[in-house]
Amino acid sequence: MKRILRGSVVAAAVVLAAGCASHSDLSKPQTQDNFGVNMARQNLWREAMFRFKRAVDINPGDAMAHNNLAVAYEANGDFDNARKEYLQALKLDRSNEYIQKNYSRYVEFLSRNKKRTAPKAAAASTSSTPSMPAAGSSVIDTAPPTKPEATQQPRPTAPPATPPTDIPQPQPPQPTPPPTPPPPGGAR
Numbered sequence: 001m002k003r004i005l006r007g008s009v010v011a012a013a014v015v016l017a018a019g020c021a022s023h024s025d026l027s028k029p030q031t032q033d034n035f036g037v038n039m040a041r042q043n044l045w046r047e048a049m050f051r052f053k054r055a056v057d058i059n060p061g062d063a064m065a066h067n068n069l070a071v072a073y074e075a076n077g078d079f080d081n082a083r084k085e086y087l088q089a090l091k092l093d094r095s096n097e098y099i100q101k102n103y104s105r106y107v108e109f110l111s112r113n114k115k116r117t118a119p120k121a122a123a124a125s126t127s128s129t130p131s132m133p134a135a136g137s138s139v140i141d142t143a144p145p146t147k148p149e150a151t152q153q154p155r156p157t158a159p160p161a162t163p164p165t166d167i168p169q170p171q172p173p174q175p176t177p178p179p180t181p182p183p184p185g186g187a188r
Contacts, residue, residue, distance in 0.1 A: 027058065032051045036050075036055065036072070037068070049069065052065060064096075064098075069085045070082045070085030074106060079110065086102065
């Protein structure tokens with residue numbers, strides 16, 4: 001009985017040791033990077049950014065850690081830091097196609113965004129061009145302040161109460177004609 005008990009204790013100790021050995025070492029950059037990727041997949045970008053920063057701090061020469069940190073900055077809206085990290089990643093590994101693809105996607109996103117905001121900014125600056133007062137005169141601005149631009153898309157309004165005209169109106173029921181008798185001499 002003692003032998004069985006010792007055997008089960010030894011087996012339990014081996015299982016426990018194996019479980020502890022599989023515990024991740026958080027001082028390794030790869031562990032931080034993997035954890036950050038898992039957080040990003042769950043859309044927990046702030047936690048992902050924290051983990052990618054830790055991976056970069058542990059190993060500043062890891063181009064993919066810089067790339068992942070850049071993606072996290074971009075997802076959080078910090079485009080200046082994203083650009084810095086993308087450029088650092090490219091500096092460390094110029095031939096990495098994955099980093100090149102992410103950076104070109106980032107540049108394309110920024111250029112599209114600037115094209116959208118440029119006409120609005122130009123229209124705002126031309127419509128509110130103030131005239132300079134004469135020297136020695138005082139100016140009191142009595143005009144209402146300029147209207148701020150919406151930062152969110154306007155919400156859709158309710159559809160009109162009238163029914164659409166392209167749907168055909170129901171017709172009154174038509175009387176059905178009497179069935180026609182079969183022709184004489186059988187069916188042909």
